[in-house]
Amino acid sequence: METLSLLLQIAWTFFVIGAFTIGGGYAMLSLIQNEVVAAHGWITESAFTDIVAISQMTPGPIGINSATYVGYEVLYGATGLHWMGVLGSAVATLSLILPSFIIVLLIVRFYTRFKGSTLYEGTMGWLRPTVVGLIAAAAVILVVRTTWTGCVPSFEIVRENFADWKSWLLLAAAFAASLWGRVNPIIIILAGAALGLLLY
Amino acid sequence: MKEVPLWKIFAVFAKIGAFTIGGGYAMIPVIRSEMSRRGWISEDELPDIVALSQSAPGVMAVNISIFAGYRLRGVRGSIAATLGSILPSFLIILAIALFFTAFKDNPWVIRAFKGIRPVVISLILVPMVDMARKSCTTWWKWLLAVLALVLVAFLGVSPIWILMCVLVAGFGVTYLTERKWKR
Numbered sequence: 001m002e003t004l005s006l007l008l009q010i011a012w013t014f015f016v017i018g019a020f021t022i023g024g025g026y027a028m029l030s031l032i033q034n035e036v037v038a039a040h041g042w043i044t045e046s047a048f049t050d051i052v053a054i055s056q057m058t059p060g061p062i063g064i065n066s067a068t069y070v071g072y073e074v075l076y077g078a079t080g081l082h083w084m085g086v087l088g089s090a091v092a093t094l095s096l097i098l099p100s101f102i103i104v105l106l107i108v109r110f111y112t113r114f115k116g117s118t119l120y121e122g123t124m125g126w127l128r129p130t131v132v133g134l135i136a137a138a139a140v141i142l143v144v145r146t147t148w149t150g151c152v153p154s155f156e157i158v159r160e161n162f163a164d165w166k167s168w169l170l171l172a173a174a175f176a177a178s179l180w181g182r183v184n185p186i187i188i189i190l191a192g193a194a195l196g197l198l199l200y
Numbered sequence: 201m202k203e204v205p206l207w208k209i210f211a212v213f214a215k216i217g218a219f220t221i222g223g224g225y226a227m228i229p230v231i232r233s234e235m236s237r238r239g240w241i242s243e244d245e246l247p248d249i250v251a252l253s254q255s256a257p258g259v260m261a262v263n264i265s266i267f268a269g270y271r272l273r274g275v276r277g278s279i280a281a282t283l284g285s286i287l288p289s290f291l292i293i294l295a296i297a298l299f300f301t302a303f304k305d306n307p308w309v310i311r312a313f314k315g316i317r318p319v320v321i322s323l324i325l326v327p328m329v330d331m332a333r334k335s336c337t338t339w340w341k342w343l344l345a346v347l348a349l350v351l352v353a354f355l356g357v358s359p360i361w362i363l364m365c366v367l368v369a370g371f372g373v374t375y376l377t378e379r380k381w382k383r
Contacts (some may be wrong), residue, residue, distance in 0.1 A: 004324040008260035018258045058296070061290020068293040070248025082298065089294055097282060100258030104266040105275065107252055115248075119371070126344065128247040130362060134254070135228070135328040135346025137322050140353040153283050153354060160317070166365065167318040172308050174322035178229070185221045185229040186325050189316060196315020 006078055010088060011095040014039065014067050017101035032066050059116045067092040166199050204240065212238070213247045213265055220261060220285075227261045229323040231268065241268055247331050256361050261285060292381030363383050 017031050025145075036042050043051075051069045058065065066174070068089045075088025114120040145156050170192060177183040212234055220227040228250065235241040241249070253263035262282055269281025336342045344366065351357040 007335075020233065020257060020375050028366070029257050057293045058289060059218050060286065060295075061220070061261045063259045064262070064286050064289050065293050066340065069297050070291050070296040072247070072294060072326070076297075085297070088293065089290065089297070093286060093290055097262050097286065100256060101266055101278070101282065103256045103258070104253070104263050105270065105278065107256055108267060108270045108278075111252060117265035119374055120294025122378055123370040124248060124251070125335075126366050126373070127251045127363065128331065129341040129345040130348045130366045131247050131254070132328055132332045132335060133249045133345035134352060134359050134362070135250075135331070136349045137359075139324045139328070141322075142317075144353070146354045146356075154227065156317070161321065162318060163314050170315060171314070171322050174319040175319070175325060178322060178326040179329060184233055186215075188319055188323060189219055189241060189262040192315040192319030193312040196312045200311040200314045 003075070003084065006074065007088065007091055009040070010071055010074060010092050014071075014092045014095040015098055017063075017067075018096040032063070032070075036066075036070050043070055043143055047073070063096060064093060067096040163200070170195060204277070206276060209269055209272055209277055209280040210284040213269070213281045213322050216265075217261075217285035218288035226320050226324060229343050231264060232327055235268065240272055244332070244334070245271075246327070247335055249373060251363065254359060255367070304360060 013035050017035060020031065033048055037045055037048050038152075048066075051066050071090070071092030072085040072087035073088075078084075101126030142161050143158060145158050147154050174188050174192065177188055178185065216227065216234055218229050219230050228246070231241075232243070232246055235246075236243055249264060249267050253260050253267055262285065265281040265285040266278040269278035271277075273280070282372050330347065336345055348359075348362050350364075351362060352359055
């Protein structure tokens with residue numbers, strides 16, 4: 001009974017996180033931290049930091065990774081049973097994506113009805129260049145860290161992503177292979193891993 | 201278009217999920233190559249899907265999957281795509297939770313990731329270049345893109361505010377200038 005109420009709590013908590021996170025993975029992190037570490041005390045601060053590190057090294061969105069890990073930890077911690085941990089993972093992960101599912105399906109219906117109308121195309125003519133800028137920003141943030149002291153910005157290279165000058169060569173080579181060679185991105189990632197093992 | 205089998209949607213998105221390291225934007229190049237190669241989603245549709253996926257709450261990569269799955273086979277397609285795209289990360293994190301938490305300190309893993317991370321950034325940049333060629337057709341559209349870049353990357357403004365403002369402005373201006381919007 002206690003386990004069931006714990007499962008329901010996890011389901012509700014991750015449902016709320018899924019519904020109120022706007023703006024992607026890193027926005028979601030602060031919400032998860034707030035709910036799971038501070039409000040419920042389900043995992044410790046250092047365990048949370050580990051999840052973030054693991055999420056950066058493994059495939060998949062950081063929000064999904066955190067939900068999976070926390071769901072396992074909490075249920076396994078409470079019952080000592082591995083299969084309960086797996087159940088907790090599944091409940092947390094599915095609860096997290098349920099709000100997106102409902103909302104995106106609503107948007108999709110709207111989209112298919114209005115696609116092609118002048119108003120839709122006109123608005124999209126504004127949104128598409130904005131998305132280009134947002135994607136550029138996502139890439140820039142991974143390379144340069146900006147800190148502000150008053151009105152004076154200072155920039156530094158993100159060392160976790162750019163270890164040394166060889167990183168820039170890797171970036172340039174991957175850019176050329178992808179833009180002009182149209183090499184499959186999966187092959188480029190695997191090549192990056194192989195070169196990382198060779199160069200470092 | 202021939203009806204795409206659900207298992208195939210599931211399998212392709214599982215492949216996409218397995219190779220997405222570093223969040224939603226890193227998913228774009230993989231989605232693009234897998235989707236346009238199969239003729240599932242055209243290159244022109246991709247910016248729309250990204251914009252709409254970002255405007256909805258939740259994990260962007262999941263939103264893209266729901267969206268793309270729906271385009272292929274309706275609600276059932278979106279369920280297949282979503283489960284497919286989260287399955288690899290679900291299994292990997294579960295395995296890590298079950299077996300090796302010390303995994304991240306493995307020197308081989310650390311070295312491989314030193315090579316992967318810069319490469320991932322290029323893979324984000326290339327679809328951006330392609331999108332810019334198609335969508336930044338006038339000077340003010342370039343300005344919009346640069347403005348969004350500066351606000352988010354250097355001033356820390358949340359992308360959602362920018363999208364909301366541009367949505368309202370674009371809608372308003374189009375509505376006022378193009379009165380013949382009713383089909």
